[in-house]
Amino acid sequence: MAKKKRLPKQSGNVNASKKAEIKAHAANVGRRGKHVSADARKPVSSLEDTFKWSAKMLDHAHDGSWNWKLAPTELRELFCFIEEMSCLAWKDILQQTSGGHNKHHTQKTDSLEKEAQDRLYEVMSKENEDFPEEVFRFRLNAKTRLWGIRTGSIFRILWYDRDHAVYRVKKRHT
Template identity: 35%
Template sequence: MGNVKNNRKQVPSAAVPAEPSRVPRRLQGVAVPGQMDEQHPMWRTALLDRDHDGAWSWKITDVTLVKIVEFLSEMERLTWREIRQQQTGGKRRRGPKHKSIPRGHLCKEAQDRLVALQLDDFDELFRFRTGNMERLWGVLSSDSPRIFYPIWWDPDHKVCPGKDD
């Protein structure tokens, strides 16, 4: 697989759309949930934002990295339907544990960072809730809808601190 130079990073050419149309610059859109319901997720790390130095960053400890890998390994055993059906909260405030969040609901720093990463044309990001405050943020590719591209590890719930997250 060849690489395409994109700003400072090498991005696998498979992650870049072959023909530009009204799709995100770095991937081809957000997946439609029905297309992937019965598929098991896969992970690609081409879009990790390891350079961000702000309210959150990808600077994680070995222990945290093991936690993330174990979490993703658990999720691989499930279908996307099973992942989306997981619930969190008590009887009064129950909601989806893992879900898509509209880009406009993210904090300004996250929205600005998406512009810098040329990922601002995604209408929504998908986030995994891995703990009380911890979130793993990324995007889903429509050309292979089961693939999740993590972008940010958010240990303190700062990317989208609102009540809808």
């Protein structure tokens, strides 16, 4: 094992602000002396991370086919579902199936109903965020979906869709 080279002590005191400046610079520089952005230094979310959620982006202003006027039974079902997901890692959530299909998955935004795409654009503009290529949807039951945007381990809730109005599917075997 090679010995580490020790640097000679500098004469004189380096003031606290200079030390802080040097530390900050060192934190932003990679191994080869290149600047590393703050985003690149953030840890990448793993599928091992536990599900977390946020209601900051909740689209409560929409009063169309999907809205947040939940009946007490819907509210209870939603909270029970979120509580259940909060105990799981994302890898476990993504492995859940129903009828041979993934219960919870991403959906390309260009495949959503036009009304949903327009609402998503409005919400993202209001939040000063870029329009996402895909959104994430949870299957609560046969008809009900919970839509949002997954950012790392955080699911940012957008819509409660009680009747497949955000993404219409053709009925099978009819």
